[in-house]
Amino acid sequence: MESGANSLYRCSNCRNPLALVEDLLSKNFIAKSGKAYMFQHAMNVVLGPKYDKQLITGRYSIADIFCSKCGEELGWKYVQAYDMKNRFKEGKFILEEIKMFQKY
Ligand SMILES: [Zn+2]
Structure with missing residues (x-):
């Protein structure tokens, strides 16, 4: 796995790998800090x-998400949606954009 498959987002605080670029679903989310991304x-x-x-x-x-290494709050997980459309x-x-950096 040396190719583009290792593109991922890391915790901006401790560089812990958080999500794969290929699992990115949308960049059109807003969190309290600003922009946020949705991942599979x-x-x-x-x-x-x-x-x-x-x-x-x-x-x-929902459930808040924290980095397993440094404990930084990163965003949240949708556990259940009460509206069918969601x-x-x-x-x-x-995951909040401000809490991550992308490493290729
Ligand atoms: Zn971290």
Whole structure:
């Protein structure tokens, strides 16, 4: 795996690998810090307890995501969507752009 397959996003704080570029689904998300990306999978993250939250697009059960190495809060995971139109987000990860850097 020496080719482009190792392109990934890392924690901007400790450089822990967090997500693969190929698992990036969308860059059109907004978090409290600004832009955020949606990923199919995330690695080396720890999930906080899930809780209900009203977001701009609807109501969800989400869990905050923390870096497994440095403990930095990175974003959240959609655990459950209460609106049918948002069901596709279930199980997906949101990582804040400001918390990551991309390493090729
Ligand atoms: Zn970290």
